[in-house]
Amino acid sequence: MNRLKANILLLITALIWGTAFVAQHTSMENIGPYYFTGIRFMLGGLVVLPLALRELSKYRQRGAEVSLKDWLGMALCGVFIFTASITQQIGISMTSVTNAGFLTGLYVPLVPLMLLVFWRKLPHWSIWPSVVGCMVGTYYLSGGNLSGLSTGDFWMMVSAIFWAAQIITVGFVVRNCSTPVMLASTQFLVCGMLGLTGGLIFEDFSIANVMAAGFEIFYAGVLSVGIAFTLQAVAQTYTGQADAAIIMSGETLFAALAGAIILGERLPVEGYFGAAIMFISILSVELLPLWRRKTA
Template identity: 55%
Template sequence: MTRWQANGVILFVALIWGTTFVVQQTSMDSIGPFYFTGVRFLLGTVAVLPFALREVSRLYVAGYRFSRRDKLGLLATGIAMFLASILQQIGIMDTSVTNAAFLTAFYVPTVPILALLVFRIVPHWAVWPGGVLCVMGTYMLSGGDLSGLGSGDFWVIGSAFFWACQVVLVGIMAKRTRAPLTVAAVQFFVTGVLGMAMGTVTEDFSLQSVYGAGFEILYAGIMSAGVAFTLQCVAQNYTEAADAAIIMSAEAVFAAIAGAIFLGERLLPMEYAGCGLILAAIIGVQLMPLLRRRRRVAAV
């Protein structure tokens, strides 16, 4: 898979995640955030597990064994996903789909900073202006008015840091283990188990509540978790975490469109301009490294 193909896959991932904001919000009419998160990601685990087991078997035959450090890295990836998912899910109960998408996008500038400071991964320079454009674009997409931030918005802001951790860790672990499907399955399982465990302490569980949120759980579990997060793990084998974060910020655009279609939320001209800035950032982070490479070839 080429870098362009990988980034195209990530854009498709952003489409799925953007539309998932809608079902995340509507599901809260029937089920609590912990049980929703737990059931959703356990369903994602079931969807990916057969492929992950086949991948592990192939690596085992090739002589590869997961080290203790690999296992700790996989666990850390799962914990980061759980914290990001549950904070976002709690927050979306008390904010709009568009606001949630905008505030989640704060992970975009956080990813290259985290990758540089903690893991010494130096991103291409185009990532920095791209990250700024994404924040500006998502701010405009939110209507340019954050004066009315409520408690739900602050929960979502908190989730952005852990989404950044998850994006960086997925990129590292997928390349380190050469087992992206296994990375996906493990992080789903850890998130699902933690969600169910916390749900038993804080929420009432019933099959009726699961049935009431059945469509939302199926969509978020199979499409968002089983398909999108797995594709993220695979695609990040072939592109940098900072690039992936900028492209995935397009989920804010798709969330706004989905909110308009399914929840009656409407975009103003300023919000459309925000979509344009995000698109410009995505195109820029793709083209700048390519132009630099062509200049080097021409110079030779």
């Protein structure tokens, strides 16, 4: 697979993730965040598991073996997905789909920033104005008053940190062990088990509630988890972490469109201005380096 095809897969991933914000938002009317997260990721993991076992068998037939370090890396991806997903799911019940999408998109500038801080990978200079742009965009998204940010919005910002960590970790793991589907299935199952454990501790289980949220669980589990996260893991084998982050940031736009079309959400004028600044800032993280390489 070449880089172009990988990036197209990531764009499809962004579309599925963006529209899944609607399912995540409406699901909270019937089910708690821990059980929703646990069930959707267990479902996604089980959907992918047959393909993962087939991939692992072929990998071993080539004389290769998945090391303990690789398994731990896959499990760590699952921990990051769980932390990101549960904070996102809690937050989405207290904010709009549009805000949730754009604030989650903060993971894009966070990816190169974290690579610099923790791995000494110097990012392109565009990361700095992008970070400032995202901060300004967040200000206007709140209506020009940071006190206008809801508790759910702050949960979304926390979620973005862990999504960035997950993207970085996936990039390292798939390059060390060429089993992206096994990585996808493992991280889903780890996340699912953590979610179900949280549900047993913090929530009351009800079959009626699960059935009432059945469509949202199916959409968020099979499509958003089983298909989209697997596409991410496969595509990141053939493209860079920063590339993946910027393309998948398209989920913010798809989330806003889905929120407007399906839920009838609207932003104030300041909110649209802030969303535009954030989206431009997110795009600049990757587009400016590409433009520089092209002109060079």
